[in-house]
Amino acid sequence: MSHLEKVTDTTAGWMDERLGAAGYVRKSLNKVFPDHWSFMLGEIALYSFIILLLTGTYLSFFYTPSLTEVVYDGSYIPLKGVTMSQAYESTLFISFDVRGGLIMRQIHHWAALLFLAAIVVHLLRVFFTGAFRKPRELNWVIGVLLLILGLLEGFAGYSLPDDLLSGTGARIFHGIILSVPVIGSWATFLIYGGEYPGTEFLDRLYALHIFVVPLAILGLITFHMLMIWYQKHTQFAGPGRTEDNVVGSRFFPAYAAKAGGFFFLVFAVLAALGGLAQINPIWMYGPYNASQVTAGSQPDWYIGFLDGSLRLMPNWELSALGYTVPFNVLLPTVIMPGVIFVAMMLYPWIEARRTGDRAYHNLLDRPRDVPVRTGIGAMSVAFYVILVIAGGNDVIASVFQVNVNTMTIAGRIALIVVPPLVYVITKRWCLALQHNDEELLHHGIESGTIRRLPSGEFVEETVPLPLVYQLSLGVAEPEPQDHHSPAPVGTGFEKKPALERAPDKDGFFRPRRSASNGSANGSSNGKANGKRPEAELPQLEKSGKDKPPS
Amino acid sequence: MRRTSTSRTRRSGYAVVLLALSVIGTLYTAVAGPSAATEEPASSQSMAIEEGRDFYLSGCSTCHGLDLTGGAGGPSLIGVGASSVIFQVESGRMPLSAGFQQAPRKDVRYTREQIDALAAYIQSNGGGLTLPEGDLTDGDLQLGGALFRTNCASCHNFAGSGGALTYGKYAPELEQASPRVIYSAMQSGPESMPRYGDNQLTELEKKSIVRYVRYISESEDVGGAGLGRYGPLTEGLVIWVVGITVLVLMTLWIGARA
Numbered sequence: 001m002s003h004l005e006k007v008t009d010t011t012a013g014w015m016d017e018r019l020g021a022a023g024y025v026r027k028s029l030n031k032v033f034p035d036h037w038s039f040m041l042g043e044i045a046l047y048s049f050i051i052l053l054l055t056g057t058y059l060s061f062f063y064t065p066s067l068t069e070v071v072y073d074g075s076y077i078p079l080k081g082v083t084m085s086q087a088y089e090s091t092l093f094i095s096f097d098v099r100g101g102l103i104m105r106q107i108h109h110w111a112a113l114l115f116l117a118a119i120v121v122h123l124l125r126v127f128f129t130g131a132f133r134k135p136r137e138l139n140w141v142i143g144v145l146l147l148i149l150g151l152l153e154g155f156a157g158y159s160l161p162d163d164l165l166s167g168t169g170a171r172i173f174h175g176i177i178l179s180v181p182v183i184g185s186w187a188t189f190l191i192y193g194g195e196y197p198g199t200e201f202l203d204r205l206y207a208l209h210i211f212v213v214p215l216a217i218l219g220l221i222t223f224h225m226l227m228i229w230y231q232k233h234t235q236f237a238g239p240g241r242t243e244d245n246v247v248g249s250r251f252f253p254a255y256a257a258k259a260g261g262f263f264f265l266v267f268a269v270l271a272a273l274g275g276l277a278q279i280n281p282i283w284m285y286g287p288y289n290a291s292q293v294t295a296g297s298q299p300d301w302y303i304g305f306l307d308g309s310l311r312l313m314p315n316w317e318l319s320a321l322g323y324t325v326p327f328n329v330l331l332p333t334v335i336m337p338g339v340i341f342v343a344m345m346l347y348p349w350i351e352a353r354r355t356g357d358r359a360y361h362n363l364l365d366r367p368r369d370v371p372v373r374t375g376i377g378a379m380s381v382a383f384y385v386i387l388v389i390a391g392g393n394d395v396i397a398s399v400f401q402v403n404v405n406t407m408t409i410a411g412r413i414a415l416i417v418v419p420p421l422v423y424v425i426t427k428r429w430c431l432a433l434q435h436n437d438e439e440l441l442h443h444g445i446e447s448g449t450i451r452r453l454p455s456g457e458f459v460e461e462t463v464p465l466p467l468v469y470q471l472s473l474g475v476a477e478p479e480p481q482d483h484h485s486p487a488p489v490g491t492g493f494e495k496k497p498a499l500e501r502a503p504d505k506d507g508f509f510r511p512r513r514s515a516s517n518g519s520a521n522g523s524s525n526g527k528a529n530g531k532r533p534e535a536e537l538p539q540l541e542k543s544g545k546d547k548p549p550s
Numbered sequence: 551m552r553r554t555s556t557s558r559t560r561r562s563g564y565a566v567v568l569l570a571l572s573v574i575g576t577l578y579t580a581v582a583g584p585s586a587a588t589e590e591p592a593s594s595q596s597m598a599i600e601e602g603r604d605f606y607l608s609g610c611s612t613c614h615g616l617d618l619t620g621g622a623g624g625p626s627l628i629g630v631g632a633s634s635v636i637f638q639v640e641s642g643r644m645p646l647s648a649g650f651q652q653a654p655r656k657d658v659r660y661t662r663e664q665i666d667a668l669a670a671y672i673q674s675n676g677g678g679l680t681l682p683e684g685d686l687t688d689g690d691l692q693l694g695g696a697l698f699r700t701n702c703a704s705c706h707n708f709a710g711s712g713g714a715l716t717y718g719k720y721a722p723e724l725e726q727a728s729p730r731v732i733y734s735a736m737q738s739g740p741e742s743m744p745r746y747g748d749n750q751l752t753e754l755e756k757k758s759i760v761r762y763v764r765y766i767s768e769s770e771d772v773g774g775a776g777l778g779r780y781g782p783l784t785e786g787l788v789i790w791v792v793g794i795t796v797l798v799l800m801t802l803w804i805g806a807r808a
Contacts (some may be wrong), residue, residue, distance in 0.1 A: 103773070165782075278774045293703070
């Protein structure tokens with residue numbers, strides 16, 4: 001018995017004597033997690049959240065969520081004697097007079113930006129690898145909810161200091177709610193406690209920011225991770241990896257050590273940013289005053305796409321029967337995000353319906369193997385990035401000396417033209433990469449040796465692709481190959497029926513396979529190659545086992 | 551005889567006119583001379599004007615005309631005042647190198663004395679606004695901050711980092727602007743900028759704004775690198791380019807140690 005196994009047993013034993021949980025603890029400590037760098041992206045978000053809780057707690061010791069007016073008498077000279085809200089005063093106090101206050105504030109803010117950036121990167125990984133497919137659709141929905149809650153939490157935090165920038169954000173939010181037909185005006189009265197800016201808004205945001213939303217996020221994260229625990233993590237195809245097993249490191253000690261270490265790496269990056277890069281210098285913005293605004297007012301990056309859509313939207317309004325429906329605000333800031341988030345949540349079912357794929361999936365797709373999904377993802381990213389750029393068009397125009405009006409018009413055109421282009425290019429790119437894989441599998445790696453046959457024909461000798469790489473390409477069971485002969489030998493490529501059907505017109509590949517190979521693999525896969533009419537989504541037909549993972 | 555008396559009358563007429571002219575001339579110089587001399591020692595002032603005229607003729611007259619009335623591309627400079635000259639020349643905007651949407655800030659082509667001479671020459675042609683005497687930053691810092699946020703930040707940005715205006719025009723960043731340039735900009739209202747006369751912002755208020763702008767321009771960034779003082783846009787760029795990139799590289803590093 002190794003030392004580590006002893007530790008596991010001792011821990012389990014200790015727990016068992018007190019809680020009767022030895023079996024559960026031992027099982028948990030021995031749980032296997034697959035190793036891949038991209039599976040750690042979600043962890044960045046988790047660790048950022050923990051750091052947000054820690055730094056946020058410290059900030060809450062000193063922050064006062066009150067719009068009561070006070071006269072500043074702190075350390076920052078240019079604001080000495082200026083009348084401001086208690087919220088702003090206490091944030092200045094944190095920044096200049098609380099020991100460690102500024103670095104806590106800066107780490108907190110950087111962690112918020114990182115939290116959402118990590119969520120987005122993690123979401124992209126899950127999307128492009130098809131990790132959201134059955135049985136993990138619910139966890140995908142929870143992930144989208146976490147993103148939305150993260151946006152809400154970030155916006156609430158952005159508004160708390162009551163500086164000029166956050167006040168401007170609160171004002172725009174006010175306008176967005178006002179644009180909703182019928183309930184808009186009443187909703188603003190409810191939220192702001194009267195006419196803008198009211199006196200209640202900050203207290204309510206504070207309750208949301210430090211209690212309601214973090215609690216909801218914490219609950220959803222717990223659920224998110226319990227489901228990973230229960231359903232087990234997905235893995236990429238590779239040696240020994242199937243739909244029914246998980247290959248990787250045990251939770252204890254390898255995975256726990258990695259995860260624990262990674263937490264400190266995330267903390268280190270955030271602490272470095274918090275100490276070296278200024279973020280949200282509220283003292284420069286000054287106290288919020290409804291009559292003031294600063295050029296280059298921007299939301300934090302994660303709300304930037306909404307600001308961008310607002311800036312790109314033409315000034316369309318519908319006035320009828322004495323009422324105005326302001327589509328110029330309603331469409332880009334209420335309807336568009338609503339449609340996007342609902343579509344995101346429903347995507348697993350949309351795709352399953354489109355492909356007719358109702359099978360369980362524990363093996364991940366390589367993005368190139370599902371060109372349509374990858375195309376949709378890339379298209380969405382393009383759409384999003386254009387909106388984010390448009391959200392900063394005035395600063396970009398100012399820094400790069402571009403005409404801001406030109407940027408707006410270019411943004412409108414790009415928003416319509418670029419995403420479809422990106423879709424087409426990505427799809428073709430994926431197909432080309434598939435051809436490349438096919439080439440490698442069937443012809444092997446070029447050896448650089450040219451042989452002349454007695455007949456006078458020149459052939460190039462190839463070296464077979466190493467087994468590990470063959471398995472990583474999603475080949476179910478590699479066949480012994482004879483790559484030294486110029487004729488390609490068939491491999492178990494039946495998992496990719498598209499490659500069989502894919503046209504040969506570019507001369508990229510010619511899957512040749514003997515009948516025996518095909519049938520052997522067919523039976524080992526335990527499935528028949530379904531030939532469906534949708535040539536668009538051929539790879540989605542990959543069906544797995546129709547039973548839950550053990 | 552008759553002819554003689556006519557010519558004599560004519561001659562005496564000339565003499566009377568000459569006498570009257572010389573008397574009026576003398577009287578005029580007696581009245582006007584001292585008042586011109588009270589402002590500055592006549593010699594240095596007129597020397598500055600002369601010198602300024604030379605600079606004007608060599609550097610400015612191509613566009614603004616030999617007689618300051620404007621011409622090919624340049625507006626008339628009669629009555630624009632010394633303040634306007636100081637803003638345009640001390641910020642390097644004039645002489646203009648080419649026709650832009652808006653005159654860009656460039657390296658200054660004249661020394662402070664030369665600029666003052668040029669300003670004196672323009673001021674001597676039709677008058678106009680002049681900078682007040684004394685220290686232009688002699689204002690109230692807190693008042694300046696409040697006034698800056700109300701009047702200036704909407705175009706020049708909260709930290710004076712500049713901002714975009716419509717159709718390629720822009721509010722320049724203010725870090726490079728000297729107190730004289732900031733004050734004269736408020737006085738003369740160049741390009742798209744509004745003009746802040748002494749009834750909109752008093753001399754003290756303008757000096758307070760100058761003081762605040764210089765204060766924030768010279769102040770160090772508290773809490774780390776200022777990231778250009780552009781606000782959340784560059785912060786977002788940093789979290790993606792630095793934060794996420796570094797951490798993804800770290801995941802690759804950890805992942806490689808499986």
